[in-house]
Amino acid sequence: MPRGRERQSAVHAAAPAVRLALRVMWSHLLLLVALLAVLPAPGQAVQTFSASPSFAIDYATGTFVRDGVPFRYVAGTVHYFRVPRAYWADRLRRLRAMGANVVQTYVEWNSHEPEPEEYRFTGEQDLEAFVLEAQRQDLLVILRTGPYMDAERELGGLPYWLLSEDPQMALRTSDQGFLRRVDRWFGVLLPKLKPLLYENGGPIIMVQVENEYGSYKACDFVYLQHLHELLRDHLGNSTVLFTTDGNSQANLHCGKIPGVYATVDFGPGTNVTAAFATQRLFEPRGPLVNSEYYPGWLDHWGYPHSTRATDAVVHTLTEMLEAGANVNVYVAHGGTSFGFSAGADLPENYRPCPTSYDYDAPIAENGYLTDKFFAMRNASLPFVAGAAPPPPPPQPTVRAYGAVPLTASAGLLATALRTGPAPVPSDDALTFEQLRQAYGFVLYSHTVAGVHSDPVLLNVTGLRDRGYVFVNGRPAGTLSRSEDIYQMPVTVANGSRLQLLVENQGRICFGNFMNDIKGIVSPAFLGSERIMGWEHTSMPLNNTQLPKIERLLEQKPLGHPHVAPAFFTGTFDLPSDVDVDSPTDTFLRLDGWHRGVAFVNGFNLGRYWPVQGPQVTLYVPGVLLKASNRLTLLELESAPCDTAASCQVTLTDTAEVNGPTPH
Numbered sequence: 001m002p003r004g005r006e007r008q009s010a011v012h013a014a015a016p017a018v019r020l021a022l023r024v025m026w027s028h029l030l031l032l033v034a035l036l037a038v039l040p041a042p043g044q045a046v047q048t049f050s051a052s053p054s055f056a057i058d059y060a061t062g063t064f065v066r067d068g069v070p071f072r073y074v075a076g077t078v079h080y081f082r083v084p085r086a087y088w089a090d091r092l093r094r095l096r097a098m099g100a101n102v103v104q105t106y107v108e109w110n111s112h113e114p115e116p117e118e119y120r121f122t123g124e125q126d127l128e129a130f131v132l133e134a135q136r137q138d139l140l141v142i143l144r145t146g147p148y149m150d151a152e153r154e155l156g157g158l159p160y161w162l163l164s165e166d167p168q169m170a171l172r173t174s175d176q177g178f179l180r181r182v183d184r185w186f187g188v189l190l191p192k193l194k195p196l197l198y199e200n201g202g203p204i205i206m207v208q209v210e211n212e213y214g215s216y217k218a219c220d221f222v223y224l225q226h227l228h229e230l231l232r233d234h235l236g237n238s239t240v241l242f243t244t245d246g247n248s249q250a251n252l253h254c255g256k257i258p259g260v261y262a263t264v265d266f267g268p269g270t271n272v273t274a275a276f277a278t279q280r281l282f283e284p285r286g287p288l289v290n291s292e293y294y295p296g297w298l299d300h301w302g303y304p305h306s307t308r309a310t311d312a313v314v315h316t317l318t319e320m321l322e323a324g325a326n327v328n329v330y331v332a333h334g335g336t337s338f339g340f341s342a343g344a345d346l347p348e349n350y351r352p353c354p355t356s357y358d359y360d361a362p363i364a365e366n367g368y369l370t371d372k373f374f375a376m377r378n379a380s381l382p383f384v385a386g387a388a389p390p391p392p393p394p395q396p397t398v399r400a401y402g403a404v405p406l407t408a409s410a411g412l413l414a415t416a417l418r419t420g421p422a423p424v425p426s427d428d429a430l431t432f433e434q435l436r437q438a439y440g441f442v443l444y445s446h447t448v449a450g451v452h453s454d455p456v457l458l459n460v461t462g463l464r465d466r467g468y469v470f471v472n473g474r475p476a477g478t479l480s481r482s483e484d485i486y487q488m489p490v491t492v493a494n495g496s497r498l499q500l501l502v503e504n505q506g507r508i509c510f511g512n513f514m515n516d517i518k519g520i521v522s523p524a525f526l527g528s529e530r531i532m533g534w535e536h537t538s539m540p541l542n543n544t545q546l547p548k549i550e551r552l553l554e555q556k557p558l559g560h561p562h563v564a565p566a567f568f569t570g571t572f573d574l575p576s577d578v579d580v581d582s583p584t585d586t587f588l589r590l591d592g593w594h595r596g597v598a599f600v601n602g603f604n605l606g607r608y609w610p611v612q613g614p615q616v617t618l619y620v621p622g623v624l625l626k627a628s629n630r631l632t633l634l635e636l637e638s639a640p641c642d643t644a645a646s647c648q649v650t651l652t653d654t655a656e657v658n659g660p661t662p663h
Contacts, residue, residue: 055198055205057240057261059285064240064326066198066205072287072324074380075102075142076332079151080130081111082357083335085123086623087367088130090393091333092137094363097392098373099380102205103134104142104291104328106149109185110159111341114438116181119188131196135203138387141196142328144208144244145189145231147182148172152298152353153343154439155507156514163517164433171514172213174222183230190234199238206240207231208291212265214245214255217512224257244291247275252282265292265330268312272319290320292330295372296360300344300351302482305614305658307360310372314379321383329376333363336619339604340439340541343509344516350465350481352505354615355606358657365619365655366585367396399584399622401651404572404631408641409553412565412634413473413499416443416539419548423535429462429520430536432504440540441503442519446531448496453527455489458498462522465505468565468636472497475563478637481505492526501539501565503636505607541634546602553632564594564639568647569632574625583625587617589650590633592640599632600624608633613659617652 056065063070076095083091095103107127112120121127134141148171149157162169166177196202209227213219231241245255247264256262262282266275276288295313297306320327334357344352358365362373369392377392417423420443424435429444460467460479463486467479477488482505492498504518524531539545553569574583588598590608598605603624610616631649633639641647 053198053201054238055240056238057286062285062324063287072383072385073102073140073326073328074100074321074384075104075326075328076100077104077292077328077330078333079105079108079331079335079357080127081108081124081341082337083333084621084623085126085129087621088133089137090367090396091335091363092134092139093390093393094367094369094373095332096137096139097377097390098332098362099377099384099389100139100329100332101384101386102140102142102328104144104330105130106144106151106157106211107146107189108149108151108153108157109147110154110157112189113159113185115159116161116165117184121192128192128196131203139203140198140205141203142206142208143193143204144211145186145193146211147185147227149211150510151343152345152357152509153337154341154509155516156343156509158514160433160438160507161436163515164436167431167433167515167517169515170218172210172216172223173218173220174226179223179226182227186230186234190231194235197235197239199236204239206242207235209241209243209257209260210255212245212251212255213243214251214253215510216254219254221257228257228260242289242291247278249278249281252278256282261286261289263289263291265290265294267294267297268308268316270316272316272323272325276323276325288320288323288325290325290327293317293320293327295329295332295362295376296334296358298359299354299356299614299657301354301609301615302612302661303351303614303663304661305358305360307658310375313372314375317376318379321380329362331357331359331361333367334359334361334365336365336606338606340504340506340607342506342606344465344506345510346508346513349484350505350508352465352482353509354657355608355618356615356657358655365657366398366621369393369395397584398653399578399586399651400653401572401574401586403648403650404570405644405648406568406570406631406633406641407644407647408566408639409569410549410567411563412501412567412636413443413470415549415552415567416441416501416537418552419545420537420539423537425533425535427532427534429524429531429534431521432518435519435536435538437538437540439504440538440542441501443537443539444500444502444520445535445537446498446533448492448494448498448526450494450529452492452529455491456527457487458490458524458526459487460500460520460524461486462520462524463502464516464518464521466503468501468503470497470499470501473499475565490526498526498531541597541604546599546604550602550630550632565596565634565636566639567632567634568639568641569630570648571628571630572651573628580627583622585622586620586625586651586653587655588620588631589617589652589656591650592646593633593635593649594637594639596633596635596637599634601626601629610659613661614657616656616659617654619655620651
């Protein structure tokens with residue numbers, strides 16, 4: 001039911017005669033409004049007058065109702081945390097031009113609370129600013145508050161430190177340790193959202209409870225009901241709450257919450273009638289909703305780029321709209337998992353996700369409007385009531401700034417020891433979580449004692465996720481969780497320095513194995529002898545360590561920088577015809593380079609791995625550039641730097657996320 005607002009009136013301040021006259025006029029006006037409300041125009045349904053903003057479900061008509069009027073949405077997902085803040089308005093404008101009247105986004109807990117009770121709501125984490133920008137672009141908002149979200153992000157958006165505080169914590173359940181931290185987080189988040197609810201004059205019309213919970217093993221109804229009550233306590237009883245699950249009875253059985261509206265998700269080619277029939281088993285009345293309609297799909301390093309044919313996407317979209325359904329396109333614009341924010345999956349083997357979240361979406365990673373965009377716009381326009389969407393904006397400009405020569409500056413091991421915190425000693429290998437490190441690398445060092453066979457088998461079955469092995473500072477080989485390579489022969493002697501540079505390639509974001517501890521998580525062995533006595537040097541490559549590294553790169557070379565792993569750096573100036581106040585986007589192409597991390601002006605663009613594909617180029621937003629720029633690569637495996645002429649990268653105007661792959 002709509003909730004009225006208290007009216008402020010000047011009546012009580014007027015003279016008695018004036019007050020009487022105003023009361024009469026007011027009563028006549030109310031009567032006229034009431035009469036108009038019950039006298040529909042020919043061919044129109046009766047509409048209910050709403051004195052204040054309201055958004056609800058009308059179970060009698062099977063529709064959403066906005067301000068007393070039936071309402072249907074065509075939405076698109078845009079993740080604020082995958083788009084530079086300077087581009088929020090542009091991406092939302094493009095979404096609106098696609099025909100959408102609603103934007104949907106997740107709330108990413110781990111980016112807002114990176115450490116316990118350390119909250120961030122500024123810059124790219126300014127959720128309130130994103131919601132208000134959506135309102136300025138004539139879009140309503142659907143928020144998916146989690147606490148879990150998936151979205152192919154690190155640990156599905158949950159903070160890594162949950163596993164530091166309790167490695168066995170039963171995530172996404174009524175585990176009391178987990179609930180205490182969720183309660184604390186929601187106690188910070190939800191009061192920020194309440195003023196932005198539609199009933200309070202904001203654009204938020206719906207809020208999701210958890211996310212695709214029916215796909216999780218726990219099936220913990222106590223947990224779901226706790227979240228339901230938590231949201232109601234903070235947001236009130238008027239906000240429409242919903243769940244999202246796959247269109248199967250098994251998924252909806254564990255995902256449905258009493259008193260919360262259940263919706264489904266599915267992609268092109270699905271039998272629309274059957275999919276919504278499944279929703280009807282759990283919601284006999286109310287609007288039909290596909291909360292995640294997939295125009296593309298996610299990628300993994302080493303596997304082909306996922307695509308969906310435009311004709312198939314448009315055909316199923318049209319079927320749903322003709323059935324009167326509400327649809328959210330997941331994703332309309334994917335954006336980029338900058339830094340180390342990309343997650344990983346564990347279908348049969350461990351599969352980390354690439355930096356690009358292109359997703360074969362209608363709006364490409366840099367905002368480019370694809371053929372799919374125009375086809376979906378044309379399909380949705382006849383079905384969306386209200387103001388017509390604006391015409392599509394011009395395509396974004398992209399600049400090929402050309403080749404950037406690089407020089408070897410510092411070996412990685414020497415850099416880690418010079419810029420990282422003091423090594424932490426321990427008999428047993430410590431995990432990232434025990435070291436209170438979220439992302440990046442940890443250098444595990446051990447001094448060999450005694451005589452071993454030559455070679456001796458190094459066995460690190462607890463490796464999470466990729467390990468570069470060194471003996472006395474020289475590369476000896478690579479261990480890999482994704483390829484199930486946990487052991488290798490090494491040649492060591494008494495006193496040899498054995499080191500493993502271990503990389504977190506992304507915590508698992510979906511499925512039943514969420515407690516994805518990183519580093520060396522179980523004993524390692526040389527032959528039959530358990531390795532005891534480690535030193536741990538953290539290398540998170542975060543905002544604390546990066547400035548130290550940049551200063552170090554300006555000094556003389558350290559170690560053997562011509563041999564990877566090492567840092568390589570170079571500078572480039574923008575051409576004179578480029579506006580330095582609004583530089584143009586570009587793409588970083590890394591032909592000849594193997595695997596590593598790229599930085600522009602101290603900003604972590606993300607991982608590159610062109611020899612595995614499918615992603616070959618990295619997106620470089622122009623907002624990161626200035627008149628003179630520094631480009632730095634941490635190349636982990638092999639650099640094309642035998643000659644100065646070959647030691648370079650290229651800034652091109654062409655993206656490539658569909659390169660060759662080994663699988």
